[in-house]
Amino acid sequence: MxxxxxxxxxxxxxxxxxxxxxxxxxxxxxxxxxxxxxxxxxxxxxxxxxxxxxxxxxxxxxxxxxxxxxxxxxxxxAHVEKVEVDQLLNPLRVLLESYCIQTILPRLNEAHFSDLDNILNELIEACKNSDLSAIVKKDLQIHEYLVALTEEPYLISLWSGVSSRIVFHFINNSHVHQQNDFSQLIDEHRELLDAIKTKDWAIIEPVLRRHIY
Amino acid sequence: MxxxxxxxxxxxxxxxxxxxxxxxxxxxxxxxxxxxxxxxxxxxxxxxxxxxxxxxxxxxxxxxxxxxxxxxxxxxxAHVEKVEVDQLLNPLRVLLESYCIQTILPRLNEAHFSDLDNILNELIEACKNSDLSAIVKKDLQIHEYLVALTEEPYLISLWSGVSSRIVFHFINNSHVHQQNDFSQLIDEHRELLDAIKTKDWAIIEPVLRRHIY
DNA sequence: AAAATTGTTATTGTTGACAATTACAATGAG
DNA sequence: CTCATTGTAATTGTCAACAATAACAATTTT
Incomplete structure (x- = not known):
């Protein structure tokens, strides 16, 4: 032996x-x-x-x-200005994530929903502790999870580039986005996950479009 | 002096x-x-x-x-397969170009239309000569012109990356896309330019979506 | 002979020195 | 004093040599 x-x-x-x-x-x-x-x-x-x-x-x-x-x-x-986030980066993110979600929709199952719920709960926990770093991380992780499911390296790297600049902007302008109240953030993500669970694009699309990180 | x-x-x-x-x-x-x-x-x-x-x-x-x-x-x-062009790159291109065109729509004027017509005429000329290299170049140039008008370096580089891989695919699979007849290519571009001249997104969108290089 | 081990080679990854470029300070002319 | 010119320093761009890695061939072991 x-x-x-x-x-x-x-x-x-x-x-x-x-x-x-x-x-x-x-x-x-x-x-x-x-x-x-x-x-x-x-x-x-x-x-x-x-x-x-x-x-x-x-x-x-x-x-x-x-x-x-x-x-x-x-x-x-780099400087990432609010106008660039609002007018270019976030629309691009929505564009990319829309494509991702539509692509993976047929393959989504209960296991995925469970994973997403877990991340959401961790996000809620982070909000309770007002841990901005953890909040940003978990927020991103939800979106990243969906994008990664496409298993398209090029698409993933594209999204990664766009979203990192969005995060960068929010981190450096946290004083502008006074988020002492994270309830809206949680509600938006819960709404998004609920919409995704329907696997009905017509329901998901408007929610996603409205969702501004 | x-x-x-x-x-x-x-x-x-x-x-x-x-x-x-x-x-x-x-x-x-x-x-x-x-x-x-x-x-x-x-x-x-x-x-x-x-x-x-x-x-x-x-x-x-x-x-x-x-x-x-x-x-x-x-x-x-790299290998750029047809399935990737059809299911990822071309949708991405449409996504990006849609965003570009919508952004620049209010600013478009006769001078721009004139420029676009000139490029289209050069494309037609290249088709007459069956000069594949020139055809690809002029085809690209029309789209590039629209994208460049946004003056968003990041957006432009994104589009550039996507479109270059599409072109790469077509060049290496020209035998598959037997294009001894370029009339459809010309018609599609003429149709696109006509739609753009209306400056009405509701008219442009379906044309763009249908347009597969 | 088949499998594991070792050595060899081709190639990429990393390094420190050198060259080219730019900004800025010092100098001189009007 | 102001402007142009020249020299200097700081920094990036490029180079050629060296180190690390992984595939493959040669060798040994079972």
Whole structure:
């Protein structure tokens, strides 16, 4: 009989992907503010890696619209204005999510509804604790769950880019969106899930369109 | 009076952007076939540049869905299947273009219509000559013109990514879409432009939805 | 001979040094 | 003093060498 013991080899992702995620998290969580400059050398020193993978990570985030790079000059954290969220990003999100939900509608079953209910309950819990970070996370997770069901990598990455910029905006403008009362947020999501459970697009569509995160 | 003479300084774009465009053109035009492998070293040697900017260009094209990279293994030209065009890319394109057209509708004027008519005439000319490359280019140009009018860089880049993959599919499957007769292509575009000239979304929407490149 | 192991090679991932570009400060001319 | 010019420093863009990884061939074990 062979030993039960195994060395747990932590196979690391590429540096580029780790850096990408680190910067993205820092931006979305609000640790890096809009307009703030990112110097490749500083990041290199802070993270203890060379500039190569940092440049690649920055390049990706620039394409996603979270950073802005001026050639030969500098890269800064993007500004995401309310008007862009209202007139472009959120309509795009609705567009993408509409397509996702319509696509997966025939495949939706009780197991999915149960998963969604669980996330909703976690969202409610987060609201009770007024844990803004958790609220944003759980809110996103509901939508992400639906999008991921399509199993279309390109569609998922498109949605991911759009929604991360929306979240970024709300995090940096939480003072504007005075949400000391989260009841509306919960109601909207409950309404959305109830609509989805009918599996009737005619019922879902108007709810989704009205739903502004 | 000072001399009229000026040295024409050709300010070069970054290598990364040039390489990006070169590879993209090669893929979209069909010079690189789906599944074909791209070796960084080969590209480096052929183009006479180091692997740095090549890696960055490849990274961007991977995110656009024109290349597929397996970490530590290889990157190949993507396969874009008919089912993906029909069920995802083209609906996305319609979604994006719908949003674009609705946005710019109030601002559209005779000058724009004139521009569009000119491109349409060039498309008709290309069809007469059965110049597939020119046909694809002019076809794209009509849509691009409308999208560009939004002046939303993020939206434009989104559309650009989606449409380039659609074009890529059609170029690599031209034998499937036996288009020895381009009259339908011309009719559809003429119909679309006529609809747009009414500036009535209720008229435009069904035409756009029916229009499959 | 089949399966597991080891070594080899091709290729991508990462690094630190160098080149090119831009902004800004210092200098000089009107 | 104001404007143009030149030099300098900070930063990004590019390069060539090195490290890490994964596929495959060679070897050994059963």
């Amino acid at each position: 062979s030993s039960e013991f195994r060395f747990s080899i932590k196979k690391t992702d590429t540096l580029r992907n780790q850096i990408y995620q680190d910067i993205k998290d820092a931006v979305i969580s609000g640790k890096l503010k809009p307009g703030q400059r990112l110097r490749e050398q500083d990041l290199s020193r802070d993270m203890g890696v060379s500039r190569g993978p940092i440049r690649e990570a920055i390049l990706l985030l620039e394409r996603e619209g979270l950073l802005v790079t001026q050639t030969h000059r500098e890269t800064t954290v | 000072s001399s009229e003479f000026r040295f024409s300084i050709k300010k070069t774009d970054t290598l990364r952007n040039q390489i990006y465009q070169d590879i993209k053109d090669a893929v979209i035009s069909g010079k690189l076939k789906p599944g074909q492998r791209l070796r960084e070293q080969d590209l480096s040697r052929d183009m006479g540049v180091s692997r740095g900017p090549i890696r960055e260009a490849i990274l961007l094209l991977e995110r656009e869905g024109l290349l597929v990279t397996q970490t530590h293994r290889e990157t190949t030209v």
